Amino acid sequence: MPKNKVSVVIPVFNRADLVSDAIKSAINQSYENIEIIVVDDGSTDLTGMVVQQFSAVRYFWQENRGQGAARNKGILKSTGDFIAFLDSDDLWLPEKISRQVEFLHKNKQFGMVYSDCEYFEISESGNPIKKKVRVNPHQGWISKELFLENFIASCTPLVRREVFEECGVFNESALLRCREDWEMWLRIASRFQIGYMPETLAKYRFHSENSTRSEDLKLVFKSYGEVIKSAINFAPECFSLYTNLAQASRYFKIGKGFATLDEIHSTRRFFRKAILYNPFEPDYFLSFLATITRTIRDSLEKLIPLIKNAKAKPSLKSSYFFKFKPIVQRLMRLFS
Numbered sequence: 574m575p576k577n578k579v580s581v582v583i584p585v586f587n588r589a590d591l592v593s594d595a596i597k598s599a600i601n602q603s604y605e606n607i608e609i610i611v612v613d614d615g616s617t618d619l620t621g622m623v624v625q626q627f628s629a630v631r632y633f634w635q636e637n638r639g640q641g642a643a644r645n646k647g648i649l650k651s652t653g654d655f656i657a658f659l660d661s662d663d664l665w666l667p668e669k670i671s672r673q674v675e676f677l678h679k680n681k682q683f684g685m686v687y688s689d690c691e692y693f694e695i696s697e698s699g700n701p702i703k704k705k706v707r708v709n710p711h712q713g714w715i716s717k718e719l720f721l722e723n724f725i726a727s728c729t730p731l732v733r734r735e736v737f738e739e740c741g742v743f744n745e746s747a748l749l750r751c752r753e754d755w756e757m758w759l760r761i762a763s764r765f766q767i768g769y770m771p772e773t774l775a776k777y778r779f780h781s782e783n784s785t786r787s788e789d790l791k792l793v794f795k796s797y798g799e800v801i802k803s804a805i806n807f808a809p810e811c812f813s814l815y816t817n818l819a820q821a822s823r824y825f826k827i828g829k830g831f832a833t834l835d836e837i838h839s840t841r842r843f844f845r846k847a848i849l850y851n852p853f854e855p856d857y858f859l860s861f862l863a864t865i866t867r868t869i870r871d872s873l874e875k876l877i878p879l880i881k882n883a884k885a886k887p888s889l890k891s892s893y894f895f896k897f898k899p900i901v902q903r904l905m906r907l908f909s
Contacts (some may be wrong), residue, residue, distance in 0.1 A: 576606040577654040579670050579731070582647030583611045584640050585661035588768060589619040591778070592661040596627050599659055599694035603890050604670040612643040615668040640755035648742055656732050658754075662778045663728040669774040673731040676770055679692035682740055684765025687725045688772050694779035712769040716762040716811040720804060721822045723755040725767075730777040732761070740764055744803060750796040763808035787839075790830045797823045828860070839866050 581599045584848035585592050592611070599609050602743050609630045620880060624632050644658060655674060659665060669688075676686050703803055719725070740760045743753045757906045761767065804812045812819075827841030841864035847857045895901030 575722040576604070577674065578606045578608060578652060579604060579655045579674065580647070580653030580655060580660060581607055581609045581657050581670075582617065582644055582651065583609065583661055584614055584643030585611055585616065585620055585624070585657050586614040586640075587616045587618045587620060587645075588661040589616070589623050592620060593623055593627075595661050595663060596624065596630060596635075598664040598666075600627070600629055601663065601667055602670045603667050603700055603846075604674060607670065608651065608653060610647045611648075614638065614640065614643040639745060639747060639753075640751065641745040642747065644753075645742045645745065648737060651734075654734055655736060656737070657730065658859055659728050659775075664776040664778070665728070666774050666776070670731065672774060673769065676768060677731065677733065680768055681765050681780050684736040684761055684851030685730050686768035686770060687729040687731075688770040689772040690726045690729050690775040690777050692777050692779060704848050706773050710769065710771070711767075712783065714762070715767055716759065716808070716908045717815055718841065719759055719767075720801075720812050720815055720819050721763050722826075723752075723757050723758070725755075726775065726777055727754040728777060730758070734783035736765055746799070748796060748799045749803075750792055752793075752796040752800050756800045757814070759800070760807050761805075763811040787831070787834055787836060790827055790834075793830070794823065794827045799825070817850045820848045820856065821854065824850065825854075825857055825860070832864075837864055837867055 579815070583592070583595055583599070588595075596609065596611065598873060599607070609627075611624045611630050611632050613624065613632065613634040615635060624630055625781060631650065633646060633650060635643065641799050647658075648656060655677065657670065657673075673686050673688070677683060689706055689726075691706050695705060711724065722729060740757075740763075741845040745753070749756055758767075801812075801816065801823065805816065824843045825847040828840050831837075840862060844857060844861040844864060847854070849859060853858065
């Protein structure tokens with residue numbers, strides 16, 4: 574009996590320096606019946622030239638419309654019984670497709686399967702630095718868990734073709750901004766059981782473009798909200814009951830992002846909102862209290878020297894008042 578065909582869809586935009594590694598990791602799969610489809614989302618560098626050097630690849634170019642649109646074109650052009658997605662800067666281990674096809678053959682109840690993945694970055698010397706292995710134990714009807722956190726890395730799933738026929742394809746809205754994969758998994762989770770393999774079968778690459786900025790966090794916050802809204806509209810029976818929990822998770826995650834940027838006021842503001850949506854989560858309270866402690870400590874470090882100077886020079890007390898005032902106001906804002 575011939576093996577089922579697997580379609581590998583690789584969306585790419587201006588990745589001439591990295592896309593060949595992704596393609597090679599797909600070509601080097603131990604599973605033989607594979608077609609590799611690369612959809613170039615309007616690259617302006619040498620991406621197209623690099624991709625077309627691989628005779629095993631079907632290459633398509635389109636005007637720049639975003640990653641969701643590129644994936645959808647790949648689905649449209651695919652002929653496989655199963656479909657997998659590989660971002661142009663990520664990698665697969667050789668047994669990835671073989672192990673997942675075997676899993677889905679043995680477990681007919683699952684519409685798709687995902688696995689763990691290793692996070693890594695390339696050092697200045699060109700050597701890979703392993704970051705961590707993502708462990709996600711959720712399996713079965715996991716719409717609630719997935720609604721609260723996207724634990725499915727986009728380079729890990731293998732999906733049955735009929736799943737897309739029932740759930741539709743990727744949302745191409747610009748409002749989702751790189752969250753279209755999560756929104757897709759949520760739609761699938763509302764209609765199908767999802768399988769999980771506790772194996773590291775893919776590698777997710779960190780590089781300079783993955784760095785977090787305050788502006789990025791604000792955009793992520795908006796796209797996070799669009800995912801919540803879209804999921805509820807698609808399957809209110811699965812998601813509407815958990816809206817407040819999802820909103821709390823949204824605010825908390827963005828708050829942690831601001832914490833890494835040392836933006837304490839924004840961090841505290843987002844943690845406070847998380848508590849309002851879900852007052853029963855201890856981590857939210859502890860994290861919020863940590864920001865208050867941090868602000869009090871920083872303020873005291875500035876205030877104590879001023880007090881000492883004021884005591885030493887009584888004649889200058891009035892001028893020191895104007896230095897005390899903004900620090901006291903900062904402390905008062907903690908409880909506003």
